[in-house]
Amino acid sequence: MVKTGSTCVVTPISETAKAAAVAAAAVVARDIPGRDVVQGRDIDTATQTEGDLDLDDIWNLNDPSSNPKPGSPGALGHYPRPEPGLKKNQARSLDLGVAGDEEEEEEVAAVAPMGPRQNRPDDTPQILEAFKQCRQDSTIIIREGTYQIRQVMNTTDLRNVSIELHGATLVWSADNISYWRQRCFSVTYAGRCTAWLFGGRDVSMRGFGKVLFNGNGQTWIDLAKGEANLNGRPISLTVWRGTNIFIDGITWRMAQFWHTFVAHSQNVTMTNMDMSTWTNSQHKSVNTDGTNTWNSRDVRIANWTVKCGDDCISVKGNSTNIHVSNVTCYESGAMCVGSIGSNSRQPDYVENVLFENIQLNHSSNAAWIKTYPGTGYVRNITFRNIRFSDVNQPIYVTSCIYSYQNCDSSRIPITNVRWENVTGTSRYNVAVGIHCSSGAPCDGFHFEGIDIKPKAGGNAKVLCSNIKNQASSGLQCTGPCPGSHPQQLSGNV
Template identity: 55%
Template sequence: MAAFTLLQLLLLIAIPVFGAMNKTGSLCTVTPSGGKDDSTFIMDAFKQCGKNGQIEITEGDYTIAKVMDYLNLENCDISIRGHLTWNDDIQYWLKNSISVTYAQRSTAFRLGGTNVAIRGHGQALFFGNGQKWYDQNRNNGNQAGRPISFTLWKANSFFVDGITWRQPQFWHTFVAYSQNITMTNLDMNATSNSQWSTVNTDGFDSWNSKDITIKNWVVTCGDDCISIKGNSSNVYVKNVTCHESGSACIGSIGNNAIDYVDDVVFEDITAIHSSNAAWIKTYPASGGHVRNVTFRNVYFQDVNQPLYISPCIYSYSNCDSSRLKISDVLWENITGTSRYNVAAGIHCSSAAPCTGLKFKDIDIKPKNGGTPKFLCSNMNSDSGLPCTGSCPASWKQQLNGNA
């Protein structure tokens, strides 16, 4: 019996242990287990080396089966070279994803703190098993508990670079209650392989945040590519290519709230086969504003309705009662082909007409030929847009043919 016990012990010693979090000084190194869940190792690294330390998530395949939530990072460098796959236990995520307050949204992965760099080195992959979500959602709306892939929450001075997303569960990234955020060289793709569409797989959304820089992104998604939501300010977006999306967008804002968006620049934007190119969408609201926004150097191919403003998005009712003011918006060097003959549908609320809209070097041609229409209502007459007619209050975001 003793000999058998010794043999068992020797066998146990000989069996390698896969997956671990090893700490050496201020460095935590995470390796994959090949098992059902690696989130515990990653969370352990955040807790032990997330302050004045370094975290290395090494190459290999990681399974994420539990929510990861850590908001106390400080002076930390995080290196991710592995492939992180969120499992497809939909019932777990529906019950356990973390609320982010905004519009009943929630997230599967949330980080916050101060002075943090997250580098993916062009190797990091976040795979959300999104097809399972798209299929079970069956083209319905925003299912409560369906998690955003990655959220920065109460983050100050964060740098995120070199990460790839494929088939996220919901939105790719969300930045809330944060400031001084830089996100560069990110590659995102939400594409359904079945009859069911992805439904609301935005590339980026900001909310209650300021001082944000986005550069060098490629995004394929079923909704807004880059969306600046309420109480966001000083946002700079440059060199982003958007496929099958809403491209560069302010909104939606003003849904049961007084929202403000100030000082936003979209520059060097490409939109391919998308719904819109450079646009603003609000709900009817009793106040708030969008002010000092620039869309510059926007190029697009086959876009449904390139330039668009709506004060009553989605419901298309009470459009002229909104007092959310849109002012000082510049569209400059806007070039491309519209899917139909409408190049712009601009309807501002009659209760708060748009002022200070400026259009320079606009060259939009219907892809099938003909003369483009520029529909305008309740906006300043010196905008530079060659308005060809009025834009009805109920003008839809998506067109089904020529006007």
């Protein structure tokens, strides 16, 4: 990591090693015993005095970008340096396979790459150092290359910082699972944890559509063996206590758990994301959500493509003013409010949520709401312009998710919900299944432009229970919906 002015530049250890080898070759090339030749200049290592070229000079001569302007791609620069306390010609030796005497080996060692272990490099320390040194009124540039992430990262104290990832690939290790399970940071919600806490005020992270986050998710999928909430399975990235956060242009592949989580945050915008986590084994990729919001407000999500084994976009408790638009989801739970109300002693509130311009393919549901028999409320929700094909049960509302018990004891009223222009094919013969609690009936439901047809043909069923003013809602129910009616069907009803 190199800091120039208010800019911190990070280069992967692997690339630093390549640069070190090039510089080493230049140092070894000599025409007089005991003398080095660097770009045509002689350096007498035996008689070098103050004012002569030192190791930094060697790097500067070989690296034309060693003094970058702030905001420009930085240099490999002045890494690696000798260990503190060593003289310039006494750096730790490293065998790079170059023949020569003992003095030559010391000179080659002066440009040895950083890293705690040569066989398992870890770029986490230098990335964290960049966030530490440039945590305020600064720019952090992560240069092109592959970065090995072997440790948790907490970068939540940022102020007015721009992070630029220029073609970088970040790979989270999968050979130290016990470390991740023990050291991931708690995010409080449902006992979950995360590999990266990211936050602060006035912070942007841009990937320019060329950055890749690889969580090695298959290892976690196989470890979980279908268990939905394996303890210590980390969320890839959590926006935590952030204000005015902008994240754009990042590709995820094989996330460890949820791809992202937004918690205790305000004014968060996440755009142009490409997320995909699947399984190549007999175990399902459960709980690999695209994102979840919780205890947050003023969140905007736009221009996403998500393939995952659970909810595509989920709005959880105490989320307000959430806008989701232009999202395409594959093999997922699509657009969801919930689940909320799991703790009856802690009310959950969700209001002012808009999902619009959504495309779904082979999902479990399309536009739906799930609560436990808890307390709180859900209100002012709109699902607009939702188009899909082969969705298990497109519109679904339940007051007793998962257990399907005590469904009529829920005290979470669901009110003022609109479904507009929801069209496509259902996998089976149920287009709508809505069971509201008789103890807190749904009210203010409005349906317009609903056109759902079973993919095998025939008429779709619309099952409804405990909806106030249902006759004027725009939905023609064909029968009641019992509390035991499941979220996903296994055949026609």
